Amino acid sequence: MALANGQFHAHAPAQPPAPVPRRIVLLGATGSIGRSTVDLLERDPEGFSVSAVAGGRDVEALARVARAVRAEFAAIRDESAYAALKAALAGTNIQVAAGREAIIEAALRDADLVVSAIVGAAGVEPTYAALAAGRDVALANKECLVCAGVPFMRKAAEMGVQLLPMDSEHNAIFQALGGEDPSRIERMIVTASGGPFRTWSKERIAEASVEEALNHPNWAMGPKITVDSAGMMNKGLELIEAHHLFGIPAEKLEVVVHPQSIVHGLVAFSDGSVTAGIAVPDMRTPIAHCLGYPDRLTTPTPRLDLAKIATLTFEAPDFERFPALKLALEVLRDGGGLPTVLNAANEIAVEAFLDRRMSFDGIARHVAEACEAALRDGTANAPATVEDALAVDHIVRERSRSALAGRAASGMLLQ
Ligand code: NAD
Ligand code: MG
Numbered sequence: 001m002a003l004a005n006g007q008f009h010a011h012a013p014a015q016p017p018a019p020v021p022r023r024i025v026l027l028g029a030t031g032s033i034g035r036s037t038v039d040l041l042e043r044d045p046e047g048f049s050v051s052a053v054a055g056g057r058d059v060e061a062l063a064r065v066a067r068a069v070r071a072e073f074a075a076i077r078d079e080s081a082y083a084a085l086k087a088a089l090a091g092t093n094i095q096v097a098a099g100r101e102a103i104i105e106a107a108l109r110d111a112d113l114v115v116s117a118i119v120g121a122a123g124v125e126p127t128y129a130a131l132a133a134g135r136d137v138a139l140a141n142k143e144c145l146v147c148a149g150v151p152f153m154r155k156a157a158e159m160g161v162q163l164l165p166m167d168s169e170h171n172a173i174f175q176a177l178g179g180e181d182p183s184r185i186e187r188m189i190v191t192a193s194g195g196p197f198r199t200w201s202k203e204r205i206a207e208a209s210v211e212e213a214l215n216h217p218n219w220a221m222g223p224k225i226t227v228d229s230a231g232m233m234n235k236g237l238e239l240i241e242a243h244h245l246f247g248i249p250a251e252k253l254e255v256v257v258h259p260q261s262i263v264h265g266l267v268a269f270s271d272g273s274v275t276a277g278i279a280v281p282d283m284r285t286p287i288a289h290c291l292g293y294p295d296r297l298t299t300p301t302p303r304l305d306l307a308k309i310a311t312l313t314f315e316a317p318d319f320e321r322f323p324a325l326k327l328a329l330e331v332l333r334d335g336g337g338l339p340t341v342l343n344a345a346n347e348i349a350v351e352a353f354l355d356r357r358m359s360f361d362g363i364a365r366h367v368a369e370a371c372e373a374a375l376r377d378g379t380a381n382a383p384a385t386v387e388d389a390l391a392v393d394h395i396v397r398e399r400s401r402s403a404l405a406g407r408a409a410s411g412m413l414l415q
Pocket of ligand 1: 031
């Protein structure tokens with residue numbers, strides 16, 4: 001349970017059993033997290049009913065999902081897709097809407113739990129709307145807390161809602177915390193797989209192709225988070241996420257590289273005890289934990305066989321080869337509005353990389369420049385509200401787009 005200071009309640013009172021069927025809203029239903037969530041919902045039609053599903057622009061995928069989970073309402077962000085979605089759902093009772101307001105309407109449909117799995121800052125508005133309406137939220141979207149962590153946690157506390165971590169590391173830490181007194185926590189450790197470039201030289205990483213960056217060794221995820229993982233920006237975003245979610249100061253947060261992705265997160269206490277969240281890397285496990293909480297579902301995920309895995313290894317992160325992680329840590333320590341700036345500039349740079357307009361090492365360089373520019377002109381002041389954060393997000397996006405467009409005009413790959 002989130003408290004005003006963002007910390008989880010030391011001795012959380014026993015939760016009442018979840019009502020059955022549990023009503024779910026699924027935002028980002030057509031993505032990687034969305035599909036894994038649908039897989040679990042489809043296996044338990046008695047346990048769940050789906051009030052709304054929402055997606056970006058893939059009409060066929062959204063219609064398929066809406067039918068599969070017998071959603072009451074389907075919302076698509078792309079306004080021009082209304083007629084196509086309507087046609088694709090003809091003959092069903094599923095209501096259809098399109099556009100920005102439609103996604104917010106989906107977020108506000110009656111629900112016991114809203115799954116926030118839209119990618120990027122596009123998830124901020126609908127997720128915040130759900131929180132502000134008093135809905136419990138399972139948060140896969142980490143950009144919400146990077147863009148607007150303080151107002152998000154404040155609203156969650158004010159409304160007394162649960163903000164359940166669906167990101168695997170944070171879900172592991174949440175479970176490892178076990179309702180302990182936060183003041184007894186010495187360190188919180190988030191593990192990182194190290195991604196496809198873990199053993200590569202700085203020079204080789206600099207010229208990595210889109211295909212190489214998308215070739216993650218352990219996880220099949222959407223393109224944006226996969227590129228973030230390759231440069232370890234994802235781990236930086238996750239440290240900022242953990243800071244807000246668990247109310248833990250930057251100096252108590254650590255990253256350790258663990259290529260097998262079996263240990264996801266650890267909590268070290270003042271008596272030397274360390275608890276950890278351990279599971280086979282399959283997002284359906286943390287998703288199921290959130291869907292069932294405080295109960296437990298039974299999932300079809302592969303079971304952990306430690307003797308078969310035999311070896312778990314750990315190494316320190318290399319900030320020299322992965323400057324995005326170093327930058328995110330600095331931004332977290334500096335605080336204020338810099339995380340909002342970092343997130344927006346990163347989204348635009350990753351988009352440029354995926355469009356083959358920017359080199360891989362150009363991503364971190366662009367984000368660093370955007371943070372420096374924001375420090376110079378006051379854009380980096382701490383946003384007090386979600387509206388303030390989204391205004392900064394908008395300014396930085398526009399700036400990043402024009403900076404990259406200006407440079408791209410030279411016809412060179414952006415460095
Ligand atoms: P994805 O790209 O596979 O899916 C994104 C979803 O968001 C899609 O349904 C897409 O249609 C929708 N979307 C995109 N823009 C939208 C908009 N403007 N309005 C409404 N919907 C929009 O991404 P993903 O890998 O599923 O990741 C989703 C979020 O979960 C990200 O924030 C990511 O960091 C986080 N996350 C993902 C994983 C994973 O294993 N995939 C793990 C941990 C955290
Ligand atoms: Mg993660």
